[in-house]
Amino acid sequence: MALTLKSGFSFDYDNLFGEGKVTAADIDECKDALAKAHAAMKVMRDTGFIKAHLSKDGAPEKVYFSKLPYITEENGKLNLNSPASIKRLHAFTEKIRNNVDAVVSLGIGGSFLGNKVLFDVFCGEFWNTWTPEQRKGLPKVYFSGQNIDPRRTGDIINHLKAMAANKQTHGGGKFKVMLMCMSKSGGTLDTMSNFMVILDALKKVDTIEVECVAVTDPNMEKKTLLKQIAVDNGWECFAVPDGVGGRFTVFCEVGLSTAAVIGMDIEKFLEGARDMDKACQNDDIWQNPAMLNAALKVIAYKKYGRNIEVMMPYGDYLKSLSEWYIQLLAESLGKQFDKEGKEVCEGRTPLVAVGTTDMHSQTQQHQEGTLDKVVQFIKVEKWANDLVIPNVFPNVKKLADISGVTMGDALEVARQSNADALKSNKRFNACFTLPEVNEYHLGEIMYLLAMSVAYEGELLNVDAFNQPGVEAYKRIMGPKLQELKAKSHA
Ligand code: PA5
Numbered sequence: 001m002a003l004t005l006k007s008g009f010s011f012d013y014d015n016l017f018g019e020g021k022v023t024a025a026d027i028d029e030c031k032d033a034l035a036k037a038h039a040a041m042k043v044m045r046d047t048g049f050i051k052a053h054l055s056k057d058g059a060p061e062k063v064y065f066s067k068l069p070y071i072t073e074e075n076g077k078l079n080l081n082s083p084a085s086i087k088r089l090h091a092f093t094e095k096i097r098n099n100v101d102a103v104v105s106l107g108i109g110g111s112f113l114g115n116k117v118l119f120d121v122f123c124g125e126f127w128n129t130w131t132p133e134q135r136k137g138l139p140k141v142y143f144s145g146q147n148i149d150p151r152r153t154g155d156i157i158n159h160l161k162a163m164a165a166n167k168q169t170h171g172g173g174k175f176k177v178m179l180m181c182m183s184k185s186g187g188t189l190d191t192m193s194n195f196m197v198i199l200d201a202l203k204k205v206d207t208i209e210v211e212c213v214a215v216t217d218p219n220m221e222k223k224t225l226l227k228q229i230a231v232d233n234g235w236e237c238f239a240v241p242d243g244v245g246g247r248f249t250v251f252c253e254v255g256l257s258t259a260a261v262i263g264m265d266i267e268k269f270l271e272g273a274r275d276m277d278k279a280c281q282n283d284d285i286w287q288n289p290a291m292l293n294a295a296l297k298v299i300a301y302k303k304y305g306r307n308i309e310v311m312m313p314y315g316d317y318l319k320s321l322s323e324w325y326i327q328l329l330a331e332s333l334g335k336q337f338d339k340e341g342k343e344v345c346e347g348r349t350p351l352v353a354v355g356t357t358d359m360h361s362q363t364q365q366h367q368e369g370t371l372d373k374v375v376q377f378i379k380v381e382k383w384a385n386d387l388v389i390p391n392v393f394p395n396v397k398k399l400a401d402i403s404g405v406t407m408g409d410a411l412e413v414a415r416q417s418n419a420d421a422l423k424s425n426k427r428f429n430a431c432f433t434l435p436e437v438n439e440y441h442l443g444e445i446m447y448l449l450a451m452s453v454a455y456e457g458e459l460l461n462v463d464a465f466n467q468p469g470v471e472a473y474k475r476i477m478g479p480k481l482q483e484l485k486a487k488s489h490a
Helices: 023-031 031-047 084-094 113-123 150-169 189-203 225-234 246-251 251-264 266-279 289-302 316-333 363-367 408-425 439-460 469-489
Strands: 002-003 010-012 100-106 140-144 175-182 208-216 234-237 308-313 335-337 341-345 349-352 373-382 428-436
Touching: 002 031, 002 100, 010 289, 023 031, 023 289, 023 341, 031 289, 084 251, 084 266, 100 150, 100 189, 113 140, 113 246, 113 251, 113 316, 113 439, 140 150, 140 189, 140 251, 150 175, 150 189, 150 208, 175 189, 175 251, 208 225, 208 251, 225 234, 234 251, 246 251, 246 266, 246 316, 246 439, 251 266, 266 289, 289 363, 289 439, 308 316, 316 349, 316 373, 316 439, 349 428, 363 408, 373 408, 408 428, 428 439
Parallel strands: 100 140, 100 175, 175 208, 208 234, 308 349, 308 373, 373 428
Antiparallel strands: 002 010, 010 428, 335 341
16 A cells, blocks of 8 residues: 655555554544644645744744745745745855865754755765866865764864865865854854854964855844854855744755755755645545654554654665654654643654664564564665676575676665565554655655654644753753853863
8 A cells, every 4th residue: 555646756554554553443533633633734834823833932933844845935025935045045056166165064953954864865975075076066065063072073174174285285275165054043052162163273274265154043133143143244144934943944045055055956856845745735644645644653653552663764875864854753743741731741752774774783673672663664766876786706606696686676675575574573664665866856755754743743732843842951051061161260
């Protein structure tokens, strides 16, 4: 059983639905709740209203992520995607092409994870080792700010300095570094500490020219710290709009400015998201990928105790998609209180896995451990530049037997075998299929997952768009840092 869209994207739920799994009767029992959730999604699309959603400051806040796939003048008024903003992103690509040697993208959480997906999927592991010609004049890209780790930050600085020295030695002039500091709130310590350390270090190097770009809340009346610094220094700015929470920002200028740096097809990415949004407007649950995915997962959780979702793409560069999803699911649904303020301690727990790697580590637990998981596979139908396994050792039967098979096909046989084995032991699993890895299908799946958690929030009656829990440690950490500073000055 699968829901397949015109694009070829599909959701195979055969091992999650039927006898001994989530049943048609279970779905029927949730009929009213599903209709209510679907109606709430329509209101969200039309007006941005989500019942009981409050911002960090406790004020009612609109939710606009579902508007992001649409490039319209009207959306431009809300700092969402408009023809002018997309044009500006294209101009940004051309501005840095053949002009910037390296970009350091600084951010954490929603200001990092989606960008890392785009980079991994479209650039792969060796982008930074390619020549400028191979990168079509686009810069090397490094990520920082996603931890307060002195060793790695020091490594980045030293690496940039070494490249600058090398450029100078070869008569190439100054090494141009662009620091793209991304923070919706504009003051996140992890991001800002790295930003200050790197900026300060690079400014002291004669062979390096540094330029800064800020990606933050664009509000000019109540400027974020980062916005204020950017305005004071005349830096170029991109927007993290009101109503778009960190984990949904891959579709706004957080993700799209990264897309511009690596020369991705931005319109295709948004088109995939847009077509998925249209599919998710279908009133029929069996034709609506987000409603169906959310319903099956919530029932598997509430009725059958499957409170863990193992997100397991098959393919190395898709691992960061799983890491992005961890934040999306964990921050959206892990809530202590429901929309009426009743204590519920709700939410499924996400886990990162990647096939085939984790078949040799986690699969034992998935196959025989606690019956608390849904394993959600992601499969790629057709790999670009697939490789055939050659017959290098014809006398070794075990190896000769796999020769002539492509690595992509072998990968899929491994995934299918894992799914069959899990099924044979009553282990719930499902599979999303991407016909191929490209901007369009990436837009489809990322949007589907975002819309699914929005449905889940409604089904579980929790606010999927706030994250009060992450403020708790921040309230403790701020004063502790002050104390540390006072002690170090004593
Ligand atoms: O989803 C969220 O809102 C958070 O995880 C944020 O993305 C993260 O804390 C970074 O915040 P900011 O972009 O304000 O620096």
